[in-house]
Amino acid sequence: MLKVAVIGAGTMGSVHATAYSKMSSAELVGIVDPRREHTAKLASSLGTKSYDTLENLLEANDPDVVDVCVPTYLHRTYVERLARLKKHVICEKPISRTLEDARAMIDTCNKEGVDLYIAQVVRFFPEYKRAHDLLLDGAVGETGTVYAMRGGVFPQGWQDWYANFDRCGTLIVDMMIHDFDFLRWCYGDIERVFAKSMWGRDFQRLDHAMVSLRFKSGVIALCEGTWAHTDGFRTRLEISGKEGIISHDSEEAVAIRSSFRTRSSEAAGVAVPESPLNHDPYYLELEHFIDCIEHGKPPIVSAEDGYQALEISLAALESIQTGKPVEW
Numbered sequence: 001m002l003k004v005a006v007i008g009a010g011t012m013g014s015v016h017a018t019a020y021s022k023m024s025s026a027e028l029v030g031i032v033d034p035r036r037e038h039t040a041k042l043a044s045s046l047g048t049k050s051y052d053t054l055e056n057l058l059e060a061n062d063p064d065v066v067d068v069c070v071p072t073y074l075h076r077t078y079v080e081r082l083a084r085l086k087k088h089v090i091c092e093k094p095i096s097r098t099l100e101d102a103r104a105m106i107d108t109c110n111k112e113g114v115d116l117y118i119a120q121v122v123r124f125f126p127e128y129k130r131a132h133d134l135l136l137d138g139a140v141g142e143t144g145t146v147y148a149m150r151g152g153v154f155p156q157g158w159q160d161w162y163a164n165f166d167r168c169g170t171l172i173v174d175m176m177i178h179d180f181d182f183l184r185w186c187y188g189d190i191e192r193v194f195a196k197s198m199w200g201r202d203f204q205r206l207d208h209a210m211v212s213l214r215f216k217s218g219v220i221a222l223c224e225g226t227w228a229h230t231d232g233f234r235t236r237l238e239i240s241g242k243e244g245i246i247s248h249d250s251e252e253a254v255a256i257r258s259s260f261r262t263r264s265s266e267a268a269g270v271a272v273p274e275s276p277l278n279h280d281p282y283y284l285e286l287e288h289f290i291d292c293i294e295h296g297k298p299p300i301v302s303a304e305d306g307y308q309a310l311e312i313s314l315a316a317l318e319s320i321q322t323g324k325p326v327e328w
């Protein structure tokens with residue numbers, strides 16, 4: 001059984017820590033976050049310990065794996081530090097805010113001989129995995145076009161980092177990267193990106209973007225991302241091929257709906273899709289990474305995939321800023 005620690009006790013740190021606490025192949029040995037009271041409460045609810053610094057955790061414990069769930073702009077510092085401490089690292093997506101950081105993280109982990117996994121979780125959502133498998137089986141023949149939509153309410157994070165361009169990179173780097181990664185998994189390399197968004201306009205904690213991708217295979221995809229809804233979270237996918245259509249709409253498969261008049265201060269700052277399944281996609285993803293570390297298996301999504309997905313996101317941002325397409 002591998003010993004795992006989680007850094008960051010926000011929305012995703014809570015989701016990841018909860019997953020490890022249920023896993024027979026992992027022991028959750030601690031959660032690190034300077035927000036002491038909040039983290040102590042989370043740790044105690046999961047039967048583990050909280051620490052305000054990584055040093056304090058390492059004095060008390062020697063994890064084999066550390067899972068980094070801090071805001072994106074802090075990923076590199078922790079990942080490189082952990083690699084030098086010879087810890088395998090699981091890191092939330094996007095791999096980092098810049099390509100320079102991402103390359104340094106991959107290189108350092110390679111140099112130190114530790115594994116690096118980037119949590120591009122959409123490959124573990126059953127509906128997306130099924131669509132991917134159907135495509136590979138040739139169920140709809142050659143794909144012509146794809147529409148992929150994702151979004152909901154504007155996320156809330158520690159120190160409002162989601163609203164900070166340099167820390168987060170807008171919904172294009174933070175959220176649409178999920179669809180970019182999924183589409184790369186299905187169709188391979190892209191050759192052109194063109195995008196429009198609300199960037200540069202009166203921001204008002206709203207964001208919306210349209211990104212078109214042309215793949216080397218000729219497939220055209222239109223991705224729509226939004227942080228402009230008043231509540232909730234929705235995903236849609238429509239793949240049109242010569243022999244048929246594959247479609248998904250998360251609104252059609254909601255097992256339980258709830259709407260509360262008052263919002264709890266403990267509620268997650270980011271709408272994380274709920275799953276009626278015994279094990280949600282986050283659990284499946286993390287269990288897979290633990291299995292890869294324990295048995296030396298190749299992961300379904302590699303750190304290099306994380307890098308490539310970020311490259312598409314940053315190309316879309318560049319297109320928005322210049323008003324021109326970006327070609328490879």
Ligand SMILES: NC(=O)c1ccc[n+]([C@@H]2O[C@H](COP(=O)([O-])OP(=O)(O)OC[C@H]3O[C@@H](n4cnc5c(N)ncnc54)[C@H](O)[C@@H]3O)[C@@H](O)[C@H]2O)c1
Pocket residue numbers: 007008009010011012013032033034035069070071072074092093094119121156157158159161174269270272
């Ligand atoms: N896969 C997904 O579906 C998904 C969803 C949401 C967020 N994310 C990603 O997860 C990461 C975290 O996002 P979040 O929504 O959980 O953020 P958040 O703001 O909810 O939580 C961040 C936590 O990090 C802590 N923190 C800040 N500085 C720290 C430091 N130096 N050391 C330790 N802890 C520190 C904060 O106290 C806070 O608890 C981001 O990279 C984000 O893009 C992924």
